[in-house]
Amino acid sequence: MSTLVLLNQALRLRDNPLLNAGSGTLHAVVVLDKAQFFGKQYGLYRANLWRLNQQIQAILQLQQALATKQIGLILRFGDTTSTLQALANELNATTLIAAEPTSPHEYAALQQLAGPITLTLIDCNSLFGAALRLDINRVPDRFTAFRKNHEPLLQVSLPVPPFIPRSEQHWLTPQQAEHHHANWSALDDYRHASSAATPPIITETAAWQRLQQYIWQEQHILHYKETRNALQGEHYASFFSSALALGSLSTRDLWQQIVEFEQQVQANDSTYWLKFELLWREFFRWQMRKYQSRWFSQTGIKGQPNFQPPQLTATQRRKFAAWCAGQTGIPFVDANMRLLNQSGLMSNRGRQNVASYLIHDLAIDWRLGAAYFEQRLLDYECASNWGNWAYIAGYGNSEARPFNMIKQALAYDPKADFVRHMLPELTAKDKTAHRPQANTPIPAQWHNWLKELD
Ligand SMILES: Cc1cc2nc3c(=O)[nH]c(=O)nc-3n(C[C@H](O)[C@H](O)[C@H](O)COP(=O)(O)OP(=O)(O)OC[C@H]3O[C@@H](n4cnc5c(N)ncnc54)[C@H](O)[C@@H]3O)c2cc1C
Known part of the structure; x- marks a missing residue:
């Protein structure tokens, strides 16, 4: 019996509770979901090839980082549920550890595995982890009420200590993982790094370089509140959003870095405001969990649901x-x-x-x-x-x-x-x-x- 550790949405070594959670025989895996990149909604593709390319870069960097610890990362491309099901059969896995999603589609894809597979979903991308978990039905629908409920004693879960494989963990090695990649070669055409003049901040390394620069070295954070409404430029805002979205940067790590900066260097309205914006992100995540697929109704979370696709003249x-x-x-x-x-x-x-x-x-x-x-x-x-x-x-x-x-x-x-x-x-x-x-x-x-x- 073994465990799959799905690293989708947690493409990082730092503050990654998924890596610490399992013991026994463990298989690290990432599945790029075909429908998320090549599927359509309302006649529009759900992603473009550049995002696919960027996501692949973040995955490959994680693969390299894990390899330095002699851990292999199995790469799969296809439908999430059936891919994981097939892999579980192949590797005799009966447990899956994964980041708890917010999107109802991603949640459903994992829930379909439950039964033959025991799911352990860990909410590793929210500011409030298990110990501070909110009662979803009591999450206020207004941001101000949400924020005030948690201020002024805003407590955020601390990042977990740096990952060091434990003796009771037996990870598949990089060489062994090679035998289990499937359909990944279908992505060959999209793999090559983009040559954008200013590469987006996507990988874990790039996110931490940006964090060092934006917060500690150049201290742009001290002016965030005054600059954040600009329309273009390198430092008017933090540019952490892509790495947060992929989970190559942990929101708790980021929060903790801001708090440390406030304690060691300076706290002002701008340092507070960056946390305030992270609270907006948090608010929408809990709102998505609260109302789930209602967010895709034409009437949103208000009135009678209407899931008819948009009609245009x-x-x-x-x-x-x-x-x-x-x-x-x-x-x-x-x-x-x-x-x-x-x-x-x-x-x-x-x-x-x-x-x-x-x-x-x-x-x-x-x-x-x-x-x-x-x-x-x-x-x-x-x-x-x-x-x-x-x-x-x-x-x-x-x-x-x-x-x-x-x-x-x-x-x-x-x-x-x-x-x-x-x-x-x-x-x-x-x-x-x-x-x-x-x-x-x-x-x-x-x-x-x-x-x-x-
Ligand atoms: C119509 C619309 C669509 C958006 N779609 C997305 C999206 O798909 N993904 C996404 O991450 N953000 C989205 N945002 C929120 C926001 O515009 C981006 O998070 C922000 O511009 C990203 O740049 P930054 O990392 O430099 O942000 P900063 O201003 O430096 O803020 C720091 C972080 O706070 C969070 N944040 C800031 N503003 C918001 C906000 N309004 N709502 C939620 N979180 C926020 C983000 O995680 C961001 O990285 C959307 C906003 C609007 C109005």
Whole structure:
């Protein structure tokens, strides 16, 4: 009898309780789920090849790191449930240890194994681990109530000590693991590292280098609150989201590093605010666990569920395509969408605005926007993505939140540097570059703000 240790969503050696949890014969495994990368929702692919490539990089780096401890990592590509079932049969495994997912699809994929296989799900990617676990039915639906319930004595579970294989653990070696890879060669074309000028922060090593730089060496964290609303740049925000989404960085480790920085160097509004944003992430994770598949209803967590796929008229279809391509004629929207398409990321301010524009100005079902973000974002995370989209639409943990694109553009890109950089075809100077293209429909409430562009 042996145990599979599924390292999906925990692609790290540091603060990884999954590695410490088992004893006896252990097999470390990662399964890249085919449907998550090649499946479709509402006619859109669920991921792009760049995210696949980045995820492979993070997995291969973990494989190397484990090899230094003489532990092999079995790599599999296919349907998660049947792949794990087949592997369990092959290796005579009766137990599976895995990170407890938040997404209902991932949760269901693991639950289907229960019965012949004993599941041990460990919530290793939340700030509140087992000892501080929340009662899901009592998690407030408003962020402020959620935060206040936990402040001022906010206690977060501590990271676990560095992983050292114990004598009662008998891991498959790298050489033995080689015999159990399956279908991984189907991914050969997607394996080669991208040559992006600024590589995204995805692997465990890259995440820790970024943490050292952002927090300790260059101390950008001390200005986070003032810079976090910028639209582009290297240090305006932390850029930890992709590594957090893949679990190559532990949120508890990150939290602990901020606390240590506050104790050893300085605590200010900005250091607090980075923790505040990690609490938003936490909030959406518990909300996803609370309402599960309701997040994919057109009405979100409010009213009667409606799981009918979005329906678009021909005109809406054209508008949606223009939004995706960054060709709506509203420079602030287009610049942000082109940044997403080129880099796989977008600032939080940009995300809020393009989402608002799609939902409230183009009147398109918010779930299509969420699905397009799911496809493009390198930091895609189910709870944060669908929770934020529903929030702006008014179907989540808030009333609807329409933004005025011109007002926002003037506040966050006052000289139009960002839009002119992203849209080289613009010839207008200074803030006048925010003027919508001729013939672009303009909501009445923007008219007063358009005068500010004269
Ligand atoms: C429509 C929309 C969709 C989004 N989709 C995602 C997504 O798929 N994955 C994702 O990680 N974030 C998502 N966010 C939240 C946020 O925009 C990103 O986390 C942030 O921009 C990532 O950059 P950063 O790591 O530099 O963030 P920082 O500003 O440095 O924040 C630090 C961390 O706090 C968390 N955080 C910050 N803001 C939020 C927020 N609003 N909601 C939840 N967590 C937050 C993230 O883990 C982030 O890495 C979305 C926001 C919106 C408005």
